[in-house]
Amino acid sequence: MPEFGPIGVKICGLTEAVGFDACVEHGADWIGFVFFERSPRFVTPQQAAGLTTRGLGRASTVGLFVHPSDEDIARVLEHAALDVLQIYASEERAHQVAQVFGLPVWLSFPVAGPQDLPVSCPVQRVLIEPRPPKDATRPGGNAQKLDWSMLSGWKPVFPWMLAGGLKVDNVAEAVRITGAPAVDVSSGVESAPGVKDPALIASFVRNARQAGRA
């Protein structure tokens, strides 16, 4: 798998070949698939498998699961080759998933205030995301932005990624303020929920990379 450069870029919630191919062409480090049925970005294991084969060896694939059982994950892995499991669950459950499947696990940390920022990394990487509103129908992918200033004094020594409300025109500022080593976007590179826009993907990757070099 490619090593990521100054800043890692993940594009999440791919549902179709046009968007997937744009991620590969423009050099995204990770491409994410959402296995959460209530999401507009939901894909079946078979759909994900069809897409992952298009980018073999050129980008890592990430499967996103919300409070999954082992069977939920196993059902997907029967079809789709995933490099990383990103989960919304407790730290204990994330650790268990890593042991059961032997794959790198990333855990989402919903953050409402500085008290929610993790002090250690229970798995391979943590995702720092805004805590969703109470009436949200999903725990992420809501185009909701974190108050980045909250992270300015937070200096983790473990791998992490910034997510939530990132866009072509704010990713550089987000990286500058937070010092994020990697960024994750979904809504910000879409023309409609679940439909990725190749031009926005290209600009997002370029702007994130430039920010990482600054």
Ligand SMILES: O=C(O)c1ccccc1NCC(=O)[C@H](O)[C@H](O)COP(=O)(O)O
């Ligand atoms: O995207 C979804 O529909 C989704 C459903 C359930 C859990 C998480 C989900 N998305 C998470 C993400 O795609 C990423 O965290 C993303 O970077 C943040 O989303 P966005 O604010 O839309 O860029």
